[in-house]
Amino acid sequence: MSATGIGASVKRKEDFRFLTGRGNYTDDINQPNQTYAYILRSPHAHAKIKGIDTAAAKSASGVVAVFTGEDMQVGSIPCGWGVNNKDGSPMNEPFHPALAQGKVRHVGDQVAVVIAETYSQAKDAAELIEVDYEELPAVTNSEKAIAPGAPLVHDDAAPNNMCYDWELGDEAEVDAEFKNAAHVVSIDLTNNRLVPNAMEPRAAIGDYNKGTGEYTLYTTSQNPHVIRLLMGAFVLQLPEHKLRVVAPDVGGGFGSKIYHYAEEAIVTWAAGKVRRPIKWTAERSESFLSDAHGRDHISHADLALDKDGKFLGLKVYTKANMGAYLSTFSTCVPTYLYATLLAGVYTTPKIYVNVKAIFTNTVPVDAYRGAGRPEATYLLERLVTKAAKQLGMDQVAIRQKNFIPADAFPYQTPVALQYDSGNYEATLKKAMELSKWDEFPQRKAEAAKRGKLRGIGISTYLEACGIAPSAVVGSLGARAGLFESANVRVHPTGSVSIYTGSHSHGQGHETTFAQLVSETLGIPLENINIEHGDTNRIAFGMGTYGSRSLAVGGEAIMKALGKVVDKASKIAAHLMEASVEDVEFKDGKFTVAGTDKEVDFGTVALTAYVPHNYPHETLEPGLEENAFYDPMNFTYPGGCHICEVEIDPDTGTTQIVGMTAVDDVGRVINPMIVEGQIHGGLAQGIGQALLESCEYDDSGQLTSGSYMDYCMPRADNLPNFMATTESTLCAHNSLGVKGCGEVGAIGSPPAVINAVLDALHELGVEDISMPATPQKIWQAIQAASMPAAAE
Amino acid sequence: MPSVSMTVNGKQVSGTVEPRTLLVQFIRENLHLTGTHVGCDTSQCGACVVHVDGASVKSCAMLAIEADGSTVTTIEGLAGDGDVLHPMQEAFRDNHGLQCGFCTPGMVMSAIDLVNNNPAPSEHEIRDWLEGNICRCTGYHNIVKSITAGAAAMKGQKAAAE
Numbered sequence: 007m008s009a010t011g012i013g014a015s016v017k018r019k020e021d022f023r024f025l026t027g028r029g030n031y032t033d034d035i036n037q038p039n040q041t042y043a044y045i046l047r048s049p050h051a052h053a054k055i056k057g058i059d060t061a062a063a064k065s066a067s068g069v070v071a072v073f074t075g076e077d078m079q080v081g082s083i084p085c086g087w088g089v090n091n092k093d094g095s096p097m098n099e100p101f102h103p104a105l106a107q108g109k110v111r112h113v114g115d116q117v118a119v120v121i122a123e124t125y126s127q128a129k130d131a132a133e134l135i136e137v138d139y140e141e142l143p144a145v146t147n148s149e150k151a152i153a154p155g156a157p158l159v160h161d162d163a164a165p166n167n168m169c170y171d172w173e174l175g176d177e178a179e180v181d182a183e184f185k186n187a188a189h190v191v192s193i194d195l196t197n198n199r200l201v202p203n204a205m206e207p208r209a210a211i212g213d214y215n216k217g218t219g220e221y222t223l224y225t226t227s228q229n230p231h232v233i234r235l236l237m238g239a240f241v242l243q244l245p246e247h248k249l250r251v252v253a254p255d256v257g258g259g260f261g262s263k264i265y266h267y268a269e270e271a272i273v274t275w276a277a278g279k280v281r282r283p284i285k286w287t288a289e290r291s292e293s294f295l296s297d298a299h300g301r302d303h304i305s306h307a308d309l310a311l312d313k314d315g316k317f318l319g320l321k322v323y324t325k326a327n328m329g330a331y332l333s334t335f336s337t338c339v340p341t342y343l344y345a346t347l348l349a350g351v352y353t354t355p356k357i358y359v360n361v362k363a364i365f366t367n368t369v370p371v372d373a374y375r376g377a378g379r380p381e382a383t384y385l386l387e388r389l390v391t392k393a394a395k396q397l398g399m400d401q402v403a404i405r406q407k408n409f410i411p412a413d414a415f416p417y418q419t420p421v422a423l424q425y426d427s428g429n430y431e432a433t434l435k436k437a438m439e440l441s442k443w444d445e446f447p448q449r450k451a452e453a454a455k456r457g458k459l460r461g462i463g464i465s466t467y468l469e470a471c472g473i474a475p476s477a478v479v480g481s482l483g484a485r486a487g488l489f490e491s492a493n494v495r496v497h498p499t500g501s502v503s504i505y506t507g508s509h510s511h512g513q514g515h516e517t518t519f520a521q522l523v524s525e526t527l528g529i530p531l532e533n534i535n536i537e538h539g540d541t542n543r544i545a546f547g548m549g550t551y552g553s554r555s556l557a558v559g560g561e562a563i564m565k566a567l568g569k570v571v572d573k574a575s576k577i578a579a580h581l582m583e584a585s586v587e588d589v590e591f592k593d594g595k596f597t598v599a600g601t602d603k604e605v606d607f608g609t610v611a612l613t614a615y616v617p618h619n620y621p622h623e624t625l626e627p628g629l630e631e632n633a634f635y636d637p638m639n640f641t642y643p644g645g646c647h648i649c650e651v652e653i654d655p656d657t658g659t660t661q662i663v664g665m666t667a668v669d670d671v672g673r674v675i676n677p678m679i680v681e682g683q684i685h686g687g688l689a690q691g692i693g694q695a696l697l698e699s700c701e702y703d704d705s706g707q708l709t710s711g712s713y714m715d716y717c718m719p720r721a722d723n724l725p726n727f728m729a730t731t732e733s734t735l736c737a738h739n740s741l742g743v744k745g746c747g748e749v750g751a752i753g754s755p756p757a758v759i760n761a762v763l764d765a766l767h768e769l770g771v772e773d774i775s776m777p778a779t780p781q782k783i784w785q786a787i788q789a790a791s792m793p794a795a796a797e
Numbered sequence: 798m799p800s801v802s803m804t805v806n807g808k809q810v811s812g813t814v815e816p817r818t819l820l821v822q823f824i825r826e827n828l829h830l831t832g833t834h835v836g837c838d839t840s841q842c843g844a845c846v847v848h849v850d851g852a853s854v855k856s857c858a859m860l861a862i863e864a865d866g867s868t869v870t871t872i873e874g875l876a877g878d879g880d881v882l883h884p885m886q887e888a889f890r891d892n893h894g895l896q897c898g899f900c901t902p903g904m905v906m907s908a909i910d911l912v913n914n915n916p917a918p919s920e921h922e923i924r925d926w927l928e929g930n931i932c933r934c935t936g937y938h939n940i941v942k943s944i945t946a947g948a949a950a951m952k953g954q955k956a957a958a959e
Contacts, residue, residue: 513896686934
């Protein structure tokens with residue numbers, strides 16, 4: 007292993023600029039003659055717009071223009087994935103306006119945009135807009151939204167508020183397994199709605215060049231090419247060659263910056279109207295009301311087991327809240343990223359899943375770190391632990407009994423996926439060792455002496471990422487391919503620029519990808535630059551989400567590097583007057599086997615660009631290669647998370663006293679970065695389990711709309727983590743990599759809640775919902791200790 | 798409009814501002830020092846922490862006119878124009894204490910103030926101190942490690958200077 011190649015914990019190349027305040031985030035960018043936009047948002051969850059009077063705002067100081075939905079007649083903001091109903095009919099996909107058209111459907115819905123010389127002037131003028139609303143009853147809960155007589159979010163465009171009623175598997179076949187079952191274990195769960203809360207609020211700058219007719223959008227996006235495609239082709243009808251989308255440094259995404267947001271279209275479209283650049287930056291309050299939310303499932307599940315605890319069948323019924331409109335990935339999250347994961351790491355032979363996706367008067371839901379896979383894992387791992395308790399089995403033993411064995415790969419599940427690799431016993435064993443699982447009873451007894459309830463919880467999980475094989479997702483309704491592109495440009499002096507369609511917003515691609523180049527070409531990291539985030543500079547790209555950057559984007563880079571080495575070898579063969587078959591390339595040097603002939607990579611690069619002595623009849627000058635990579639399958643990271651908690655029964659306060667994660671993420675390129683990714687995922691998983699919840703009141707007002715109300719994990723809420731990897735290699739990509747961005751958030755929530763319930767078991771508490779706040783735990787303790795009410 | 802003047806990163810600066818202009822707006826928009834970030838509107842996240850007269854301050858919670866006559870240090874002022882990082886910046890780099898980088902300037906400025914007042918903070922004291930700085934990427938594990946290492950390095954640097 008070289009000091010800068012694969013497997014080295016190289017310090018990050020991007021850190022210097024971030025640590026010295028020289029990052030370049032969207033709000034740091036300013037254009038000459040720039041104006042500022044303020045978006046007027048609906049204060050109501052559901053209302054008809056009977057009229058909008060913008061006259062006073064238009065004549066306010068500094069105002070350049072005011073636009074409403076009447077002015078902005080453009081295409082519907084598109085959803086990226088069509089899902090069919092059980093009967094094969096397409097989902098309901100109501101029109102999704104950039105600025106409201108006659109009706110608002112959630113608090114925060116965009117009603118008008120004010121453009122002014124300063125942001126303060128735009129915001130002040132927005133106060134002068136008079137909107138005549140006729141308030142309508144609202145519905146925010148998915149179960150209530152499909153009850154008879156519920157308010158209709160999209161009227162006739164989505165009867166019963168149903169987006170789709172979808173299924174996977176044969177219900178009758180699974181029912182048959184239940185008839186033979188010795189035991190049936192059932193559970194009802196809510197997967198709480200979360201707000202992703204990347205620390206950088208969203209921002210967008212629209213610019214129109216009068217000279218060329220070209221539009222430029224700077225935006226806080228995880229996938230600038232996807233935004234160009236969605237906004238250009240569907241919303242504004244701008245062709246690719248007249249639309250540049252730049253996503254510069256982006257301050258976290260976690261899925262919430264995949265979505266093509268209305269504000270991006272608004273500033274781009276309006277820049278063409280006012281012929282000046284327009285900058286919009288969200289205030290955090292706006293982020294809460296307009297950034298895509300995550301999760302929000304209500305589920306019932308039944309697990310059939312034989313007398314020995316072997317799983318026979320699983321039935322899952324889930325209601326997924328879509329919010330008021332369909333975001334980019336909303337529809338595939340509770341189907342192809344959720345239902346297909348319900349086999350987990352187990353050999354359950356028969357599975358049936360029904361998912362109803364439902365419109366409500368809430369902010370649209372989209373992918374949030376894990377996207378569907380945390381929901382599947384939470385359901386399964388709560389259910390398995392409950393089954394162990396109900397059957398009187400050990401919670402580890404029931405898992406081991408049902409694990410897919412390490413020698414069973416490739417393993418075809420009953421829910422469409424074929425796992426290529428894994429070793430669930432190995433990650434379990436290592437996590438149990440690191441967490442000193444066997445000594446837990448002593449620790450529990452010691453805690454009891456201090457008046458604390460100590461509990462331990464486990465989750466053995468799997469996820470599918472490296473999104474995704476285009477042909478497979480296309481057959482399932484994806485409206486785009488999910489390959490990745492890369493360009494390797496070797497400069498005349500031998501330094502290298504990589505142009506990748508992946509986008510880094512914290513993941514450290516500039517370092518990890520450079521390590522791939524350093525390893526392959528044998529050149530130092532400082533001679534390598536990774537470029538991303540600009541549709542005019544990068545040929546194409548599908549962006550970063552679903553832990554796909556290394557497994558798909560990295561593979562594209564490897565493929566392009568392979569082409570560079572092939573061509574460079576031919577040039578080297580020419581220089582050394584040898585046959586190309588005899589040329590070897592190692593550590594940046596081309597050699598001829600059995601001779602002392604040698605030429606270094608830099609010399610070959612220079613020769614390619616100064617081709618005085620060159621095989622012109624067979625090779626073009628220059629050294630630059632493109633590659634596209636479309637994966638053969640998803641990748642399947644998995645592992646074991648173990649959480650240990652202490653609860654103070656007097657206050658209901660939970661302290662995490664141990665959090666162990668052993669994850670199989672495939673080959674690790676930079677262990678330091680991988681561990682950091684896992685830490686971050688664990689923090690978000692613990693946040694979901696104990697702290698975070700997005701809450702609406704019955705009228706549809708968001709009651710958790712600021713950092714005073716929405717409990718973001720702080721440093722003193724979290725423990726030090728014991729996070730490590732125990733890897734098997736991905737069988738279908740050259741690097742053997744699987745992905746590490748989401749595992750922490752997928753595996754941890756059930757481990758935490760299982761630990762909380764383990765601690766509370768002795769008091770008779772058998773269920774608790776996320777987030778398990780001190781108040782909820784205290785109330786559960788009180789309720790359990792009350793004598794049963796007189797009949 | 799009132800005018801303000803102050804010393805920022807060792808340079809005398811002045812400008813006219815609306816009375817409601819926040820210090821962070823003055824820093825970002827008038828001085829174009831965009832390393833100081835705005836992550837919330839309720840003074841919770843700490844992305845905007847700078848030093849005013851030597852103490853850490855959330856620059857979104859102070860008016861520009863309140864800082865008139867003060868000495869302000871922002872993240873850009875720590876390492877100056879050179880490539881030599883402050884020991885706390887170096888510690889964040891060495892310990893992978895940052896990912897997306899957005900909360901980082903506030904974290905570093907806050908951490909330095911902690912260590913100036915408590916040269917060898919315990920893990921508990923560091924976690925307690927960071928109550929006003931939110932990070933969504935790191936889970937804080939490596940930030941705590943960074944600050945512990947940064948404190949030791951600052952102590953070493955001080956000892957070497959004496």
